[in-house]
Amino acid sequence: MNIVAISGRTRQQSTNTVLLMAIKAASPNGIAIAVFDGIGSLTKFRPDLEGPSLPDRVQVFIRLIAHNDGLLISSPEYIRDIPGGLKNAIDWLVCGGQIIGKPIALAHASHRGDHMLVALRKVLSAFSSNFNEALFFRLPVMMETPEAIQEILKVADNRQRVEAFLRDFMSFWQNQLGSQPP
Numbered sequence: 001m002n003i004v005a006i007s008g009r010t011r012q013q014s015t016n017t018v019l020l021m022a023i024k025a026a027s028p029n030g031i032a033i034a035v036f037d038g039i040g041s042l043t044k045f046r047p048d049l050e051g052p053s054l055p056d057r058v059q060v061f062i063r064l065i066a067h068n069d070g071l072l073i074s075s076p077e078y079i080r081d082i083p084g085g086l087k088n089a090i091d092w093l094v095c096g097g098q099i100i101g102k103p104i105a106l107a108h109a110s111h112r113g114d115h116m117l118v119a120l121r122k123v124l125s126a127f128s129s130n131f132n133e134a135l136f137f138r139l140p141v142m143m144e145t146p147e148a149i150q151e152i153l154k155v156a157d158n159r160q161r162v163e164a165f166l167r168d169f170m171s172f173w174q175n176q177l178g179s180q181p182p
Contacts, residue, residue, distance in 0.1 A: 002067075
C-alpha cells in the first residue's frame with residue numbers, strides 16, 4: 001500500500017510533520033509513505049483556476065494523491081478548527097475528484113485539538129465513503145523536539161501501535177478494493 005501523508009501545518013519542523021516522518025520510519029513492510037508538507041505552497045483555491053489554468057504546484061499535489069492508494073492526515077487545531085492551509089488543500093482535492101473514494105485515516109500529535117478533529121471528520125466524511133473514523137492514531141508529542149519524537153516512536157509499545165494502525169489501514173484498503181465492482 002502506498003500512502004500520502006499530509007501535514008496540516010505550514011510551519012517548518014511542525015510536530016505533525018515530524019510525527020508523520022516518524023510514522024513513515026516505523027511503517028511495516030508492504031506500506032510505503034510519502035510525506036507531503038507543502039500545503040503552504042499551494043495556490044489559494046479558486047474554481048477559475050481549474051482545468052488548463054491549474055497551477056503547477058497544485059498539479060503536482062493532485063497527481064501525488066491520485067497515484068497513491070490512501071491518505072493519512074495529521075493536523076493541529078487552529079482556533080478550534082481546521083487550519084486554512086489544510087482546508088485549502090482539501091478544496092483542491094475535492095474539485096478534482098482524486099480524493100473521492102480514497103481510503104483516509106487520521107493521526108494526531110496532541111492531547112487536545114478535538115474541535116478540529118470533529119470538523120475534519122465532518123468534512124472528510126462528506127466527500128469520501130472510504131473515510132474511516134476508527135482509523136485514528138494519536139500520540140501526544142506536542143512540544144517535543146523532532147529528535148525526541150523519533151525516539152518516542154522507537155519505544156517498542158509505540159512502534160507496535162504505529163504498525164498495528166498502519167496494518168489496520170492496509171486491511172481497510174484491501175477490503176475496499178475487494179468490494180469494488182470489476
